[in-house]
Amino acid sequence: MSVTTAEIKGLLAGIIHPRSGKDLITEDVVRALKVDGGHVQLVLDVLAQDAQAMLPVRDQVETAIAALDGVGNVSVLLTAERKGDAPPDLSAHRAPPPPEQVEGVKHIIAVGSGKGGVGKSTVTANLALALADLGLKVGILDADIYGPSQPKLMGSNGRPVAMNERLIPIAAHGVKVMSVGFLMEENRALVWRGPILAGALQQMLHDVAWAPLDVLIVDLPPGTGDVQITLTQKTPITGAVIVTTPQDVALIDARRAIDMFHQTETPVLGLVENMSTHICTSCGNEDDVFGHGGGEAEAKTQGIPFLGALPLTRVLRETSDSGTPIVRAMPDGPEAQRFVEIAQKLKDHLATL
Incomplete structure (x- = not known):
């Protein structure tokens, strides 16, 4: 019963x-x-x-x-x-509280897309590892609370423990990782409204022992909702990376994501075109399944940097499903090198700040 x-x-x-x-x-x-x-x-x-x-x-x-x-x-x-016992001041002229710095973290990069299914989480995982291979101390915060993918992508299923009033992030492939997926069953859905989402995000930012990090990469959920708004309003963000595929239906939503970051005064560091071409495993032929060049053209239209194009290959999918991202599984392969090139551009930009 x-x-x-x-x-x-x-x-x-x-x-x-x-x-x-x-x-x-x-x-x-x-x-x-x-x-x-x-x-x-x-x-x-x-x-x-x-x-x-x-x-x-x-x-x-x-x-x-x-x-x-x-x-x-x-x-x-x-x-x-993260609030006190005092009632809120609802005065229309009250200035919003300043963003709260995440202790011990130099830079925060949000990876977003206006649409699901464009490979944003895969890009996040591989960029994090590529930046770590370039000598940076890197963390991943999986803010896609309804659909956390980083535990699977990073091959981790441990449960964080608390020490000195902070949760200790999971170590995987040389980076620190925190995800709500570590705290729940893999196949269970979370039925949460906005205020709980915002509270969970703030806790994963400020109640986790991230320090010391050069860069924390935040894997955002698709769209322009509560998590994105909470992050950009309450935390100082170095900038955002937009992930899209070349097809028009994805580019429409990428524009919305770019506009959201503009409205929240968050710098857009650039755009990545994922699944730019499909490379046949048997013959090596490249096929523009989703079109080609749409991301680069959109970046030019928006006046933002085009960070690079990534192919769609079987080995990229297989390594992601296995829990060892391709940058770690096949670091000398052409797919991994594409991620390294994008990571180098981001590292060079961070060095100027």
Whole structure:
């Protein structure tokens, strides 16, 4: 017999919040509770000053739910709102708070696209490794919270641990990685609204032991929504890299992404045309499956740098699925060299700042 939502809430009503002394239901910290057969997931959304004290409570909740009859899998995430107890000043003339620097991180590069399926996460992973091979200390923050891909791409499935009130990012292929995918089951969906997304992003930025890093690359979700706006408004971003394919339907959405970054006064460092050509494994013939040159032409129209074109090959897909990106698996191959060329352009630009 499957567990019910009422049973979960009854259990949570018996677990005490360490600061207030009230139970978790009365304290109103339980969010996004979902019970699906034997699968249970929920979020404990707390104030930043309570985050450290709530870590053992999260473990207590997870253990208690897992012990219930009918429960197969449990996912309990802890997010912390970075705010105080004072009510907000809603004055129309109040200046917004200044962006908060991420401790120990020199530069932050956001990798975005207006559209899903253009290979943004694959580009992020390989650019991160290429920059690391060029001598930089690099981290990856997987901000695609609804569809985290970096654990798969980087071949990592560990769970971050806390030390000195900070989460320790997972080390993979010589870079530091943090993803909500490390904190949940691989095949479970997150059903979160904007405020929880924003809180999770802020926690992964400021409550993770990133230092020291030369550059943190943020793998954004597709589109121009809550995560993008939260990142650009609350964190000083060095610049954004736009990923697109050559076809018109992708370029339309890439323009929207570029416009969003312009509206938030975020510099656009350049555009990458992914899947520029398909290279046949058997004969080596190049075929412009999605068209060719659209990304370079759009970069020229937008007045932004064109960083490079990347091919679509079987080996690029195979190495990504295997958890060893092609820059690490086949560093001397032509695909890896394309990523290195783009990374060198980014490194050269960062050196001028």
